[in-house]
Amino acid sequence: MTDRDRPTTETVSSGDGTTERAPGEDDGDSDAPVDREADGDEPVEEAGDPDGADEALVVDGVARSFGDVSVLSSVSFAAQRGTVACLVGPNGSGKTTLLRVVAGLLAPDAGSVSLPAGGDRAVGYLAQTPAFRPQFTLAETLAFYGDLAGVDAEPAAVLERVGLEAVADRRVGALSGGMTRLFGIAVATVGDPPVLVLDEPSSGLDPTMTEHVGSVVRGLADEGRTVLLATHELGTVDRVGDTVLVLDDGAIQVAAPPDELRRETGSETLTHAVNQYIHGEDGDLTVRAGTWEGTDE
Numbered sequence: 001m002t003d004r005d006r007p008t009t010e011t012v013s014s015g016d017g018t019t020e021r022a023p024g025e026d027d028g029d030s031d032a033p034v035d036r037e038a039d040g041d042e043p044v045e046e047a048g049d050p051d052g053a054d055e056a057l058v059v060d061g062v063a064r065s066f067g068d069v070s071v072l073s074s075v076s077f078a079a080q081r082g083t084v085a086c087l088v089g090p091n092g093s094g095k096t097t098l099l100r101v102v103a104g105l106l107a108p109d110a111g112s113v114s115l116p117a118g119g120d121r122a123v124g125y126l127a128q129t130p131a132f133r134p135q136f137t138l139a140e141t142l143a144f145y146g147d148l149a150g151v152d153a154e155p156a157a158v159l160e161r162v163g164l165e166a167v168a169d170r171r172v173g174a175l176s177g178g179m180t181r182l183f184g185i186a187v188a189t190v191g192d193p194p195v196l197v198l199d200e201p202s203s204g205l206d207p208t209m210t211e212h213v214g215s216v217v218r219g220l221a222d223e224g225r226t227v228l229l230a231t232h233e234l235g236t237v238d239r240v241g242d243t244v245l246v247l248d249d250g251a252i253q254v255a256a257p258p259d260e261l262r263r264e265t266g267s268e269t270l271t272h273a274v275n276q277y278i279h280g281e282d283g284d285l286t287v288r289a290g291t292w293e294g295t296d297e
């Protein structure tokens with residue numbers, strides 16, 4: 001039995017005003033790996049239901065506000081081991097907020113997140129705009145994040161996961177945009193967490209690199225990890241996603257495989273299908289003009 005097979009879960013309960021917990025978090029978009037176990041301030045529960053062991057990630061009734069603005073009112077879903085769950089929704093619908101709650105960077109006001117306890121870390125996180133020190137090499141950067149998380153960084157193995165093993169000694173500042181994003185994914189896998197949370201891993205990349213990043217993400221899931229990613233690229237969702245989670249109005253409006261969404265809505269494109277679940281501000285089931293950027297390209 002591997003670490004990942006262990007039928008234990010870590011449950012992060014509702015926030016009730018507790019502080020945010022990520023080491024090194026600064027402006028709310030830190031790419032620092034999360035080390036829940038080293039924090040030692042979160043309850044860890046044994047899973048009561050071994051039959052549910054395939055449900056690697058369970059989000060139950062998560063709510064989160066900023067001041068008097070409610071962003072997430074009640075978000076619930078489960079994701080299985082070895083799958084890619086794609087979180088889509090209009091700009092400002094709360095995707096990043098939800099990912100940060102799942103990654104343990106932001107405490108929920110209510111609800112819970114359950115993660116498998118296998119591996120040295122429960123969850124790895126790629127921020128929407130990861131920032132690395134440009135003068136450090138990839139290997140040095142991985143060692144830094146390994147130290148931060150209290151795990152063996154294993155630079156060679158980690159870089160091999162994303163196909164960057166040949167450039168371990170290159171400075172991060174000399175990487176292309178696509179390679180930097182791949183490196184960010186690699187950093188998220190330090191400590192081999194069973195759950196990866198990736199915020200728009202291929203936004204702004206050219207089509208070839210977008211496809212490559214998608215393949216890397218798919219491969220990470222096929223090895224048994226659970227991937228939760230936020231994206232506006234519905235082509236990527238179609239290629240690599242097992243489940244589409246449509247977030248709008250503070251809740252998951254639908255959770256289903258891409259094909260099923262198209263079938264259920266009688267849609268030819270995934271964009272059209274997803275839009276059927278997004279509420280306009282006037283309550284119509286239409287896309288909010290100017291805020292939905294989903295494409296099927």
Ligand SMILES: Nc1ncnc2c1ncn2[C@@H]1O[C@H](COP(=O)(O)OP(=O)(O)OP(=O)(O)O)[C@@H](O)[C@H]1O
Pocket residue numbers: 028066071089090091092093094095096097098
């Ligand atoms: N730290 C914060 N303080 C106050 N408001 C915040 C904070 N973080 C996010 N918000 C607000 O929460 C809402 C949701 O933001 P979030 O970034 O989660 O949306 P998103 O779906 O990821 O957007 P996008 O698709 O544009 O990346 C926005 O109105 C945003 O302004």
